[in-house]
Amino acid sequence: MSLILPYAREDAGQPPSLHPGYASTVARSPRQPLVEIPHTLTETTGPAGCWDSLMGGALADLTTQHKGTPQGQRIIVSGRVLDENGRPVPNTVMEIWQANAAGRYIHKKDQWDAPLDPNFTGAGRVVTDAEGRYRYVTVRPGAYPWGNHHNAWRPSHIHLSLLGPAFATRLVTQMYFPDDPLIEIDPIANAVPTPFRQRMVSRFDLATTQPNWALGYLFDVVLRGREATPPDTEHGEDDHDD
Amino acid sequence: MTTDPVNPAPRLDNQDPALFGQTPSQTVGPFFHYGLPWKGGADLVGQSDMGARPELFPEEHYVLNRSPPRGAVGGETIVLEGVVYDAEGKPVPDAMIEIWQANAAGRYASPDDDRPDVPLDEGFIGFGRAATDENGLYRFRTVRPGPVPGPGNRLQAPHIAVGVFGRGLIKRLATRIYFEDAAENDADPILALVPAERRDTLVARKGRNDAWRFDIILQGERETVFFDV
Numbered sequence: 001m002s003l004i005l006p007y008a009r010e011d012a013g014q015p016p017s018l019h020p021g022y023a024s025t026v027a028r029s030p031r032q033p034l035v036e037i038p039h040t041l042t043e044t045t046g047p048a049g050c051w052d053s054l055m056g057g058a059l060a061d062l063t064t065q066h067k068g069t070p071q072g073q074r075i076i077v078s079g080r081v082l083d084e085n086g087r088p089v090p091n092t093v094m095e096i097w098q099a100n101a102a103g104r105y106i107h108k109k110d111q112w113d114a115p116l117d118p119n120f121t122g123a124g125r126v127v128t129d130a131e132g133r134y135r136y137v138t139v140r141p142g143a144y145p146w147g148n149h150h151n152a153w154r155p156s157h158i159h160l161s162l163l164g165p166a167f168a169t170r171l172v173t174q175m176y177f178p179d180d181p182l183i184e185i186d187p188i189a190n191a192v193p194t195p196f197r198q199r200m201v202s203r204f205d206l207a208t209t210q211p212n213w214a215l216g217y218l219f220d221v222v223l224r225g226r227e228a229t230p231p232d233t234e235h236g237e238d239d240h241d242d
Numbered sequence: 243m244t245t246d247p248v249n250p251a252p253r254l255d256n257q258d259p260a261l262f263g264q265t266p267s268q269t270v271g272p273f274f275h276y277g278l279p280w281k282g283g284a285d286l287v288g289q290s291d292m293g294a295r296p297e298l299f300p301e302e303h304y305v306l307n308r309s310p311p312r313g314a315v316g317g318e319t320i321v322l323e324g325v326v327y328d329a330e331g332k333p334v335p336d337a338m339i340e341i342w343q344a345n346a347a348g349r350y351a352s353p354d355d356d357r358p359d360v361p362l363d364e365g366f367i368g369f370g371r372a373a374t375d376e377n378g379l380y381r382f383r384t385v386r387p388g389p390v391p392g393p394g395n396r397l398q399a400p401h402i403a404v405g406v407f408g409r410g411l412i413k414r415l416a417t418r419i420y421f422e423d424a425a426e427n428d429a430d431p432i433l434a435l436v437p438a439e440r441r442d443t444l445v446a447r448k449g450r451n452d453a454w455r456f457d458i459i460l461q462g463e464r465e466t467v468f469f470d471v
Binding site: 004009010011012013014015016017019022024025026027028029030031032034035036037038039040041042043044045046047048050052053054055056059065066079084086095096097099105106107108109110118121122123124159161163165166167168170171172173174175178179188189191192195196197198199200201202203218219220221222223224 | 253254255256257258261262263264265266267268269270271272273274275276277278280283297298299300302303305306307308310328329330332334336340342344350351352353354355367368369390391392393398401403405407408409410411412413414415416418432435436440460461462465466467468469470471
């Protein structure tokens with residue numbers, strides 16, 4: 001049978017499921033302790049290289065999906081998907097979705113009184129290259145109010161969804177923008193303890209910025225990696241021919 | 243972190259090597275339907291539109307996949323369905339369920355399952371995604387998985403790995419679906435780690451229209467067992 005190389009568990013930067021400041025976690029987070037299980041083939045495997053059959057083909061430019069150009073500040077977001085050991089995660093899918101430049105989602109349940117943009121859907125997906133690199137073009141999403149508490153506003157953010165190589169590496173997160181004063185008062189971002197919250201804040205980058213065209217931001221995504229110490233095994237490297 | 247008022251230090255951010263580590267999880271929020279669950283995402287064996295909620299956004303903004311064609315899939319086709327409930331027993335209409343499973347022979351379609359003696363199915367990936375509907379109901383069509391290896395060279399009972407996402411879920415909740423009529427359950431090494439009185443929250447039962455029923459209770463009485471994986 002296959003040798004199981006387990007993945008590392010959550011590090012100190014992961015948020016708890018219950019964060020009362022984000023009100024809807026109160027009735028939707030478990031109260032019983034999680035049951036820790038060893039990683040088996042179930043947790044160390046995942047779909048690979050079949051993204052077109054699952055999510056569909058790549059859609060890396062969110063500004064050219066419709067007849068006209070969307071409103072707002074055009075931006076380029078690029079970076080790498082790595083594991084926590086610093087190794088690139090190649091050929092893995094990243095799905096993205098976001099509000100438009102006014103902070104309005106195309107979703108029918110978004111009732112905020114900001115304009116929809118017929119030229120902007122706000123959804124796309126990219127697959128990392130052999131070095132784990134990705135790049136997409138979009139517009140900077142706007143901030144928007146929400147009903148969590150009085151005068152609550154979400155900071156500008158882009159939703160990211162990654163599978164990585166295994167069930168254990170699944171990650172959904174949000175990318176924030178530098179110098180956004182709303183991050184510090186956002187209960188969702190603040191579910192993540194400092195300083196780890198800052199891992200979700202992208203960096204403006206002049207080298208990624210294209211003259212007369214689009215501002216550039218860097219954002220690396222770090223997925224869980226294999227445990228640094230291999231598990232105890234009776235089949236060492238020196239007895240492979242027995 | 244210190245701040246020099248004359249020359250402020252740059253704020254810590256994603257690119258700072260001192261902060262390098264796992265990217266923190268965040269909720270999918272309530273508006274993921276035009277970005278994640280595609281038509282056919284919940285139909286692992288056929289070509290239906292199961293899984294998506296296209297009524298939640300205008301058709302011209304549907305940029306997700308459309309029911310890709312499938313190859314031949316061996317084994318017993320099953321329907322798997324259930325309702326996601328919150329602590330008050332209210333259905334959760336803005337959750338999303340993902341499943342990952344082996345094929346009927348017990349092989350994962352993954353490079354990390356490299357057992358050449360267990361066959362793959364050309365048309366079966368084993369990954370599915372379904373949004374819950376306005377009544378909190380999710381539904382998949384798939385095949386009943388075969389047993390797969392577990393710790394200590396013991397076989398695991400047939401099971402499906404499940405991830406639960408949604409508004410109010412800051413991070414994925416992971417659980418497993420086992421099948422009530424499987425004789426292997428009693429010897430399953432993962433079920434054995436679960437307190438005996440809670441094991442039945444991981445077991446799907448035959449329900450209406452011959453579907454396997456697996457409700458997911460996020461909190462409270464009969465709270466589903468969630469795993470630290």
